[in-house]
Amino acid sequence: MAYRLCYYTRMPESQNTTASTRSREEEEAARPGERQALWFCAYTPLELLDAAGFRPRRLSGAVERLEEADVLLHPATCPFVRACLVQGMEEIPRGPAVFVNSCDAMRRLHDAWKDMVGRGGGAGGRGGEGGGGAHMMDMPRRPGPWAERRLAQEILRLAEELERDGGLAVTPQSLKEAAALRMEVAKRCLQWGEGLAGSSRMRLAEAAQTLPPRLFLEGPPAGLAEGRGVPLLLTGNLLNPRGLVEVIEEAGGWVKTADLCNGDRPFLDLEEVDGETLEEAALSLARRYLNRRGCARMDDARQREARLLRMARECGARGVIYASLKFCDPYLYEWPRVEALLRSEGLPVLRLDSDYQDGHAGQLSTRVEAFLEMLRQGRRRA
Amino acid sequence: MNWMASLKERFMDRLSPATLRSPLLWSTAEGLARSPLNRPAWRADAVALRYFLRQTKRAYRGGDPVVWANLLFPSELIHAAGAVPFYPEMAAAVAASLELAPRFLDAAAHAGFSPDTCSFHRAILGAWSEGYMPAPACLASTDYLCDSAPLSFRYVAGEIGVPLLLLEIPFRGDDAALALLEEGLEETALRLAEACGVTWHAYLRGLGEAVELSEEARKRLLEVEELRLRHPLLLDGRDALGHLSVLASSFGHPDAVSFYGELAAELRERGERGEGREDSDGVKKLLWMHLKPYYPHRLFEHLQEHGGRIVCEEYNRCYWGEMDPRRPFRSLARKLTGHFGVGEGARRARVMRELALRHRVDGAVHFNHWGCRQSAGGAALVRRELLREGIPVLLLEGDCIDSREYQEGQAATRLEAFLESL
Numbered sequence: 001m002a003y004r005l006c007y008y009t010r011m012p013e014s015q016n017t018t019a020s021t022r023s024r025e026e027e028e029a030a031r032p033g034e035r036q037a038l039w040f041c042a043y044t045p046l047e048l049l050d051a052a053g054f055r056p057r058r059l060s061g062a063v064e065r066l067e068e069a070d071v072l073l074h075p076a077t078c079p080f081v082r083a084c085l086v087q088g089m090e091e092i093p094r095g096p097a098v099f100v101n102s103c104d105a106m107r108r109l110h111d112a113w114k115d116m117v118g119r120g121g122g123a124g125g126r127g128g129e130g131g132g133g134a135h136m137m138d139m140p141r142r143p144g145p146w147a148e149r150r151l152a153q154e155i156l157r158l159a160e161e162l163e164r165d166g167g168l169a170v171t172p173q174s175l176k177e178a179a180a181l182r183m184e185v186a187k188r189c190l191q192w193g194e195g196l197a198g199s200s201r202m203r204l205a206e207a208a209q210t211l212p213p214r215l216f217l218e219g220p221p222a223g224l225a226e227g228r229g230v231p232l233l234l235t236g237n238l239l240n241p242r243g244l245v246e247v248i249e250e251a252g253g254w255v256k257t258a259d260l261c262n263g264d265r266p267f268l269d270l271e272e273v274d275g276e277t278l279e280e281a282a283l284s285l286a287r288r289y290l291n292r293r294g295c296a297r298m299d300d301a302r303q304r305e306a307r308l309l310r311m312a313r314e315c316g317a318r319g320v321i322y323a324s325l326k327f328c329d330p331y332l333y334e335w336p337r338v339e340a341l342l343r344s345e346g347l348p349v350l351r352l353d354s355d356y357q358d359g360h361a362g363q364l365s366t367r368v369e370a371f372l373e374m375l376r377q378g379r380r381r382a
Numbered sequence: 383m384n385w386m387a388s389l390k391e392r393f394m395d396r397l398s399p400a401t402l403r404s405p406l407l408w409s410t411a412e413g414l415a416r417s418p419l420n421r422p423a424w425r426a427d428a429v430a431l432r433y434f435l436r437q438t439k440r441a442y443r444g445g446d447p448v449v450w451a452n453l454l455f456p457s458e459l460i461h462a463a464g465a466v467p468f469y470p471e472m473a474a475a476v477a478a479s480l481e482l483a484p485r486f487l488d489a490a491a492h493a494g495f496s497p498d499t500c501s502f503h504r505a506i507l508g509a510w511s512e513g514y515m516p517a518p519a520c521l522a523s524t525d526y527l528c529d530s531a532p533l534s535f536r537y538v539a540g541e542i543g544v545p546l547l548l549l550e551i552p553f554r555g556d557d558a559a560l561a562l563l564e565e566g567l568e569e570t571a572l573r574l575a576e577a578c579g580v581t582w583h584a585y586l587r588g589l590g591e592a593v594e595l596s597e598e599a600r601k602r603l604l605e606v607e608e609l610r611l612r613h614p615l616l617l618d619g620r621d622a623l624g625h626l627s628v629l630a631s632s633f634g635h636p637d638a639v640s641f642y643g644e645l646a647a648e649l650r651e652r653g654e655r656g657e658g659r660e661d662s663d664g665v666k667k668l669l670w671m672h673l674k675p676y677y678p679h680r681l682f683e684h685l686q687e688h689g690g691r692i693v694c695e696e697y698n699r700c701y702w703g704e705m706d707p708r709r710p711f712r713s714l715a716r717k718l719t720g721h722f723g724v725g726e727g728a729r730r731a732r733v734m735r736e737l738a739l740r741h742r743v744d745g746a747v748h749f750n751h752w753g754c755r756q757s758a759g760g761a762a763l764v765r766r767e768l769l770r771e772g773i774p775v776l777l778l779e780g781d782c783i784d785s786r787e788y789q790e791g792q793a794a795t796r797l798e799a800f801l802e803s804l
């Protein structure tokens with residue numbers, strides 16, 4: 001089947017659609033009658049949504065009208081979360097929404113969503129106007145046997161809730177199959193992305209997270225570009241793919257690894273999922289999520305720092321861009337240690353704060369250009 | 383002049399990390415606290431002052447292991463080890479009241495912490511980087527009410543290589559989750575005992591005692607709540623807002639029993655004498671949500687001048703049920719999940735509505751502390767819930783710690799307009 005991937009291009013203001021990071025192609029790929037389950041945080045177990053017969057759809061938010069979220073979300077809240085609420089309010093999406101109890105911002109989004117968009121599906125909740133519940137899943141911060149059991153408990157509970165919300169009954173077999181397919185997607189995504197420009201890697205990652213796995217596995221889309229320029233590691237949370245990565249490329253930088261929630265990170269260090277019973281399969285899936293490459297909310301800072309360094313070395317990065325969405329506490333508190341570590345290892349680093357719209361592209365370009373210039377001069381000196 | 387002001391006058395201009403460790407500071411502070419010139423508004427305040435002075439002195443003078451904890455971490459677990467509980471969030475408030483916070487906030491900015499984070503934690507990190515905080519044997523935090531404590535504690539733990547004990551509280555307190563939380567609590571206690579050099583046997587004995595004391599204090603706290611309901615204008619909420627530190631840190635210690643016992647006794651005595659009734663005409667009873675500014679300010683004077691009176695506060699409440707010393711971990715698991723800040727925002731909103739209705743308030747003020755994704759983050763939801771009951775709510779933007787982010791004139795005008803409208 002032929003399909004087109006989402007092409008992120010910066011559109012003039014006037015052409016902005018309601019949710020401008022959402023592409024027409026993505027919507028076309030959603031077939032009539034398909035049951036969608038919405039998700040937001042990269043810790044959402046997509047395998048479970050697949051096994052329950054839903055088409056996972058990540059919301060990217062109505063970025064251009066963030067202020068409409070003020071009705072329920074304080075302006076000093078993660079702009080991604082605010083954008084998602086606005087999109088939810090205007091679309092009143094059909095289908096359940098799956099939230100992860102990963103950070104304050106996600107908790108607030110869940111609260112606001114239940115109030116404005118759809119009611120809770122869990123614990124006696126019922127489908128609201130949007131025809132789907134708002135489900136919340138706990139996500140431990142620290143790996144280990146206790147966390148695995150806790151997360152497995154949550155996965156099983158979510159499976160039951162999704163079934164009550166119109167999904168299929170999840171079996172050990174369906175969960176393992178879904179997990180194997182997602183593993184394949186992750187492998188392909190990383191493999192196809194080798195040597196590509198950062199923006200193309202982001203497109204691949206986005207397709208891997210939004211398309212049904214079998215559709216994604218049909219092959220890489222046309223039009224992916226080779227990378228070139230100063231090799232960089234981009235690390236952070238969830239960034240507007242139409243913003244910063246393109247700015248970096250225009251300035252002559254090559255994002256060799258995008259360690260982002262919507263970049264390469266969700267595909268790194270995945271474990272196989274196994275188990276005879278549903279409980280065992282859930283436990284195994286829990287291990288996959290707890291042991292894979294973590295974001296800054298995870299508690300094991302030292303392991304994260306070591307992995308970051310290794311990632312920078314492995315991709316041959318000459319510098320690191322640390323970019324995160326405004327008001328994202330996990331990244332704000334992590335930054336001073338990461339900065340000290342990278343500097344002590346002789347890796348130059350640039351810190352950028354994103355408002356998700358990346359509206360000040362001019363300012364952004366100037367800073368990125370200056371950083372790249374510094375890296376180039378470093379090479380000349382060397 | 384109260385003891386804090388006298389202490390400030392004597393030591394402020396030569397305050398350094400070394401001063402905090404000097405015997406002179408602590409003997410002077412204890413002397414001033416005992417002095418007849420120091421007349422607290424309530425007898426219980428003297429108990430609290432004695433308790434905090436003793437614990438803080440222990441923390442800074444060394445000797446006993448110190449455990450840094452956030453406000454929701456069960457203090458019983460720390461008292462059980464005979465360790466010193468140290469609450470950096472309270473220390474930040476004290477620093478603000480001594481007008482030291484701007485200096486610490488600047489130090490935090492210098493270390494790379496963004497002004498978009500909560501200033502309680504920025505002040506903590508700044509004070510820590512300047513050597514003003516006591517060295518912890520371990521740090522202990524829950525993952526509620528907010529992300530700030532686990533994240534800022536993680537930074538400190540990482541810098542000095544001591545354990546961070548993280549208690550993860552389930553979003554929903556169903557039976558299965560509660561059973562696992564109980565296990566998590568036991569595991570945390572084990573690590574805490576180890577970090578403090580206490581044998582498990584001795585620790586468990588200490589925990590039984592701590593939970594028993596906690597239950598005693600809880601009963602007295604419930605009495606205080608009943609008495610405040612009966613005599614709403616007796617204990618001014620602006621004084622009661624300070625009781626949060628007692629609630630968070632002293633349960634499991636005999637002083638919590640004394641504090642609430644003394645407070646209940648005095649409320650009863652004064653109530654029987656008819657105090658607090660004479661000025662009830664035209665008073666606008668208020669619920670105060672979240673915290674207050676800790677640096678010198680005149681917000682509460684403005685409130686009083688316009689007939690406002692805080693009769694109940696969001697955090698000063700007994701939110702948990704009976705504790706059983708024979709099942710300490712189960713009791714603590716229930717206490718943790720009993721907090722209205724755990725789980726959905728709608729739960730907090732519901733509890734605030736019930737509190738407001740119970741105290742028959744005329745209005746409510748929510749102090750929106752900048753950078754607080756928990757409280758300010760959920761304020762609009764709480765406001766809607768109260769408005770549905772016809773209770774007007776003022777969302778007052780400000781900062782509890784950073785006086786530079788507070789405009790007295792603006793805040794006073796908004797508060798006055800709100801009170802007039804009631």
Ligand code: SF4
Nearest residue numbers: 041042102237261295
């Ligand atoms: S930063 Fe972490 S917690 Fe936040 S959305 Fe990304 S994966 Fe989820």
Ligand code: SF4
Nearest residue numbers: 500528530754755756
């Ligand atoms: S003020 Fe808010 S963000 Fe700061 S420590 Fe308290 S709950 Fe956390």
